[in-house]
Amino acid sequence: xxxxxxxxxxxxxxxxxxxxxxxxxxxxxxxxxxxxxxxxxxxxxxxxxxxxxxxxxxxxxxxxxxxxxxxxxxxxxxxxxxxxxxxxxxxxxxxxxxxxxxxxxxxxxxxxxxxxxxxxxxxxxxxxxxxxxxxxxxxxxxxxxxxxxxxxxxxxxxxxxxxxxxxxxxxxxxxxxxxxxxxxxxxxxxxxxxxxxxxxxxxxxxxxxxxxxxxxxxxxxxxxxxxxxxxxxxxxxxxxxxxxxxxxxxxxxxxxxxxxxxxxxxxxxxxxxxxxxxxxxxxxxxxxxxxxxxxxxxxxxxxxxx
Numbered sequence: 611x612x613x614x615x616x617x618x619x620x621x622x623x624x625x626x627x628x629x630x631x632x633x634x635x636x637x638x639x640x641x642x643x644x645x646x647x648x649x650x651x652x653x654x655x656x657x658x659x660x661x662x663x664x665x666x667x668x669x670x671x672x673x674x675x676x677x678x679x680x681x682x683x684x685x686x687x688x689x690x691x692x693x694x695x696x697x698x699x700x701x702x703x704x705x706x707x708x709x710x711x712x713x714x715x716x717x718x719x720x721x722x723x724x725x726x727x728x729x730x731x732x733x734x735x736x737x738x739x740x741x742x743x744x745x746x747x748x749x750x751x752x753x754x755x756x757x758x759x760x761x762x763x764x765x766x767x768x769x770x771x772x773x774x775x776x777x778x779x780x781x782x783x784x785x786x787x788x789x790x791x792x793x794x795x796x797x798x799x800x801x802x803x804x805x806x807x808x809x810x811x812x813x814x815x816x817x818x819x820x821x822x823x824x825x826x827x828x829x830x831x832x833x834x835x836x837x838x839x840x841x842x843x844x845x846x847x848x849x850x851x852x853x854x855x856x857x858x859x860x861x862x863x864x865x866x867x868x869x870x871x872x873x874x875x876x877x878x879x880x881x882x883x884x885x886x887x888x889x890x891x892x893x894x895x896x897x898x899x900x901x902x903x904x905x906x907x908x909x910x911x912x913x914x915x916x
Contacts, residue, residue, distance in 0.1 A: 618790075621833045623767045633782060634767040636833050638790075641765070649775070650767070650784040651877065653825050657818035660873030667877070668886035685736055685847060686801045692740050693747065693799065694762035694788060703730040705737055739847060743801065746851035753843045753853050760791035768832035773874055776881035781874065783829045785822070794838045796826050801847045805854050810844050821873075823858050824866035 623637030625648075632647045651659075658667040669675050691699045704725065709718045725731070732740070747753045764787040769780040789797035800819065802810055814820055823840045830838045840858040845851055880886045 617794075617834065618761060618764065623765070633769075634784075636768045637766070638833065639765045639767075640761065640763065643765070645784065648782070648784075650782040651874075652784045653818070653822035656821050656825060656870065656873045658873075659876045660821050660869035661815075661818045663888050664876045664880045664886035665888040668880065672880075672886070682801070682803075682847070685739065688730060688732060688736060688740050689743055689801055689845075690763075690788065690799060691730055693744050693757075699730065702726070702728055703732055703737075706731050706733050708734075742849070743845050743847065743851050746853050747799075747843065747845055750853040750855070752855040753845075756791065756795070756797045756841055756843060756855060757789055758791075759793075760789050760795075760797070762789050763787075764790040766826070766829045766833060768829040770828065770832060773870075774878075776878040783825055783832075785826045785829055787826055787830075790830075794830070794834065794836055796823070796830060796838050796840045798823060798826070798840065798842045800842060800844045802844045803847060805844050805846045805852045807854070807856075810854070814842075818869075820858075820862055820866040821869050824863050824870060827858075827863060 618638045618640070621637045623639045624635045625643065626633050626635055631649070634643075634648060634650075655667065655671060658670065670677060688703075692703070707721070709715075709721075722731075747757070766783075766785055766787060768783050770783055771780050773781045775781050787796050788799045791797055798819070800810075802813055804810065804813075819842070823842070827838055827840050830836075841855060842858060843853065843855050845853045876887075
């Protein structure tokens with residue numbers, strides 16, 4: 611593990627203030643910095659720009675409208691915190707009591723007001739789920755090994771000379787590596803409803819996991835000069851909580867790069883013009899997918915029947 615500790619120290623990120631504002635140098639940190647004054651693009655931002663639309667980005671990051679958390683997102687954050695930062699999790703977590711009867715909503719609101727701002731609130735059901743998912747991950751020989759000899763929640767920054775923002779400056783990438791392992795390996799942790807490979811691959815595209823891992827891989831390459839291996843651990847959020855580990859192939863990053871190119875163009879156009887477009891700029895036509903059409907034999911059978 612010493613080589614990893616040395617790497618994180620050797621490539622330590624620093625906040626830089628000058629007449630042009632505030633930026634960050636290429637490097638790693640385990641500190642949770644306030645980034646409100648830093649102009650950067652991250653996986654969460656690029657998922658909207660590359661896989662969604664400029665309108666989605668504008669709603670969340672320009673107008674500052676927050677999306678409502680889904681149960682899956684909440685559970686995912688709780689799993690990350692409990693598994694990757696257990697000591698911090700122990701200090702912050704609290705089980706939400708059950709409220710019922712008249713005045714339930716008010717009592718619940720009053721209870722929430724008494725909590726520390728960074729409290730991690732779990733229902734009894736989620737607390738049990740998190741425990742079982744962690745046990746499944748630790749019982750799997752491959753995932754257990756991947757989550758050893760490394761550092762969790764590593765924050766990484768890098769200016770990218772290949773991609774320019776709307777001002778013509780290199781884009782500053784920012785990402786959080788779930789686990790940065792000795793040997794230059796990025797490990798990402800995902801919870802899923804269905805760990806079957808084809809289903810999980812589909813989820814990866816739908817939720818932009820390929821975009822997230824492309825940025826992590828690119829940032830580490832820019833910092834260290836070496837392309838890291840990227841591994842993904844997925845654990846089912848339903849019993850029996852099956853666990854799978856997979857390496858992201860080169861083709862994965864080729865596809866993601868197309869999304870990155872599109873996202874940067876959408877971002878630069880929106881920042882220059884102030885116009886953020888939705889799914890369509892002009893009316894179009896709806897097309898049925900190929901699988902909706904009957905094959906030749908099926909058509910012949912229908913004709914014979916008639």
